[in-house]
Amino acid sequence: MPINQINPGTAFHRSPNRIIAFLFGGVYVLVGLLGFFWVNGVPFAGPGDGSNAIFGLFEVNPLHNIAHLLIGAALLIAGAGTAASARAANGTVGALYLLLGVVGFFLTAPDGGRSPINFLSLNVPDHILHLASALLLLATALGADRGATRATEQPEPQSTLHA
Amino acid sequence: MRTWPGLAAIGAGLIHLGSAAGTSPAVLVPLALLGALELLWGVAALARTPVPAPVPAAVGIGLALVVGVVALLLPPSAARHGSMVDLGVPPSAFLGAGLLDLATGMLVALQLLRAGRTPGESRPVRFLLGAAAAAAVVAVVTTQSLAATSVGGTMQMH
Numbered sequence: 001m002p003i004n005q006i007n008p009g010t011a012f013h014r015s016p017n018r019i020i021a022f023l024f025g026g027v028y029v030l031v032g033l034l035g036f037f038w039v040n041g042v043p044f045a046g047p048g049d050g051s052n053a054i055f056g057l058f059e060v061n062p063l064h065n066i067a068h069l070l071i072g073a074a075l076l077i078a079g080a081g082t083a084a085s086a087r088a089a090n091g092t093v094g095a096l097y098l099l100l101g102v103v104g105f106f107l108t109a110p111d112g113g114r115s116p117i118n119f120l121s122l123n124v125p126d127h128i129l130h131l132a133s134a135l136l137l138l139a140t141a142l143g144a145d146r147g148a149t150r151a152t153e154q155p156e157p158q159s160t161l162h163a
Numbered sequence: 164m165r166t167w168p169g170l171a172a173i174g175a176g177l178i179h180l181g182s183a184a185g186t187s188p189a190v191l192v193p194l195a196l197l198g199a200l201e202l203l204w205g206v207a208a209l210a211r212t213p214v215p216a217p218v219p220a221a222v223g224i225g226l227a228l229v230v231g232v233v234a235l236l237l238p239p240s241a242a243r244h245g246s247m248v249d250l251g252v253p254p255s256a257f258l259g260a261g262l263l264d265l266a267t268g269m270l271v272a273l274q275l276l277r278a279g280r281t282p283g284e285s286r287p288v289r290f291l292l293g294a295a296a297a298a299a300v301v302a303v304v305t306t307q308s309l310a311a312t313s314v315g316g317t318m319q320m321h
Contacts, residue, residue: 016287098173105181105309124310132302135173139166139294142209144287 010083016144017086021079024093024133028072031058035065047118058129061121083145094137101131165290167297168270169208174301175227175263176201178256181309186251194252197227201264213278217271224268231261252312259308263301 012018035054042048045063053059060068071093078089104127107118120126179198183191200223208214234250234257241248 014287016290019287020291102177102181105312106184124306127309128302128306131177131305132298135170135298135301136291136295138173138206139170139209139298140291142206143166143169143212143294144290146210 010145015083015086016140017083017090018079020136020140021075021086021090023079024137025072025075025077025079028068029076030072032065032068032072035060035068036062039065042121045119046116047114047121049114052121053123053125057125059121059123059126064120064122067120087141087145090137091141094134094141097130097134098138101127101134104130164270164293165212165274166209166294168214168267168274169205170294170297170301171263171267171270172201172205172208174205174305175260175267176203176205177305178260178263178308182252182256182260182312184312190250190252193230197230201227213274214271217275220271221268224264224271227264228261228268231257231264235261255311256308259304263304 010018012022031054038052038054038060039048039062042052042061044061046061048059048061050059052061075086075089075093078085104120104122107113107120108122108127110117113121113123176198179194179201181198183194183198186194204215204220204223208220214220234252235254238248238250
């Protein structure tokens with residue numbers, strides 16, 4: 001069966017949406033937790049001085065870490081559910097990240113990203129990561145498991161024992 | 164590879180929309196319109212197989228490429244004749260968008276050539292690896308192109 005068709009009760013390894021939701025969910029939860037090691041002295045919702053970059057690349061602040069944790073948890077839960085729930089979560093998070101990918105440029109433009117308007121402490125590597133995440137999540141939500149909806153998807157078949 | 168034309172078109176749309184910000188209305192309106200069309204077509208191309216409206220899309224991509232080349236050549240040509248033309252958009256933005264438009268056109272043509280073939284077996288991991296590679300390339304080209312525009316001109320890496 002092609003991966004863009006209805007696939008009731010889609011098993012994890014056969015659903016691109018469940019795989020990517022679980023993978024991205026795990027990575028974002030991990031990054032959200034890891035980020036708290038780099039926010040010493042950084043305002044809750046403001047830009048840092050450059051020392052608040054995970055592995056010297058991706059700038060974060062406490063609010064940015066909390067957003068990562070929430071997005072990661074939502075993707076993990078959706079990925080553990082059905083292909084329909086994973087597809088809905090991927091599409092929603094992808095659209096939000098696409099919006100952030102564009103709006104982020106306007107937030108980081110004043111004062112080279114050191115203005116208080118940069119409330120997520122974004123930098124160029126953040127933009128690249130958010131845009132790549134958005135594109136991959138959107139491509140998967142729109143291009144795979146297309147027929148999977150709550151109405152069409154059935155639970156995975158359970159093995160039955162016969163006496 | 165099925166997702167590549169849509170992703171490339173979304174990237175080109177984002178560059179055109181982002182570079183339109185802060186320009187004069189004569190530049191802003193056509194660039195924003197072009198960017199919005201590319202973005203909408205890109206989303207539609209991700210959601211449908213085969214890609215929607217391939218012939219109008221090919222014409223649109225051709226026009227976008229011509230506009231990009233003219234925009235790249237106009238300022239140096241005008242300077243050679245003693246006048247000054249400043250579109251307010253850096254050449255790298257037109258180059259990045261042009262590159263993605265060109266890729267979109269080639270990928271649409273390739274899909275049309277393969278239209279008669281029966282689709283292969285379902286391979287979720289292969290689908291994800293292909294989409295991830297395209298998303299990474301488009302994200303880097305788009306971000307670097309936008310970083311040179313008025314909204315990204317003062318951005319620092321960290």
